[in-house]
Amino acid sequence: MTSKEDFDIQAIKDYVPDALWDSFKLNPERLGELRVLEASIYLTRDCNLKCQYCKIIKTELEEELSIERWIEAVDILESLGIRFVNIAGGEPTVVKGLSRLISHLDKNTTMDFSVVSNSLFGDNMARELAEAGLRAYVASVDVLGDDVALDDLRKSSAGIKMLAKLKELGVPYLCANIVVSAQNIDKVMDVVRYLSDEGVWVNICPILWGKGDKWDKIEAADRTYRLGPEHKARLTALSKEIIEYKRTGALILPTEQYIEAMPDYGISLSWKCFDEEKPGPPPRLTIDADGAMMTCINMRGDLSVKHSIFDLKDKDLFEEFISDWWRDASSCTGCYWSTMVMAQERQETLERLKTGSSDLF
């Protein structure tokens, strides 16, 4: 195991120039037993917007966890050594008691956390979340919709307004997701520049689905949105421009290696979160609104029938969960979700750190 003296956090930061990694409070003493660094929770599958392309809200669960149960669940994540929790949905702000969960995460755990929302909530809720200790907010800046002019986007997007509101309220870390599609590919750079100049971190992800139920299959995706080989040259130029801009110190969340591979994987969607030869843990634990463990943010999987977050307290069950996760995931043809790819990049760094691998530096 890596000794305390070997634990050169600055060298790790230099190796993974990633804002999220910077916030991890890794405990060198517990490093050897750490299996997974991050988790995502679907606080609810309910939403107040119900976009037509969203599959999440189309799955209705018999019962969703109460906030009290979510508090128990995040305590389990803390005991497993998880360093970062992303609270998503559905729409997390429709769940009563969200601010209690935030307050618990802020005051009673050592994990960092963020809330992803469609920003359709009022000033009172914004204040309540900020006062509860919200540290990071992720808005969906919907550049997928109508042919929105940048000025209109600046003025009217609920996401942008909410980011400004939360900045005013002192929420320290603000982020926006931009989905690159065939519709907006030529406008992405303007939006990236605008957000970064406003002090908002930008997450970029190629579109992974179209309209309809077969959202994870590129063949079934809406042709007017999906990225195909005909977009490769424009995607390559966009990646280069984003990387250059990131090098100037712009607030761009994905790593250069993610952005660089976007023209290939963004089209083929063949990146895989698992090693096809060797079983291993998921890059992120993903927990559904009923507490069931999911294969990933994209798949509920067979795993959800057998494993819930509440079983993972038991060490043997946790190991069994890891084998079952790998079996489930290895049937997947792939994706290029930026959150999953970056989680895997950080997971690989963790593994190198644990073995003290010299090729890290």
Ligand code: SF4
């Ligand atoms: S869709 Fe999910 S299981 Fe498949 S490669 Fe992506 S993250 Fe992994």
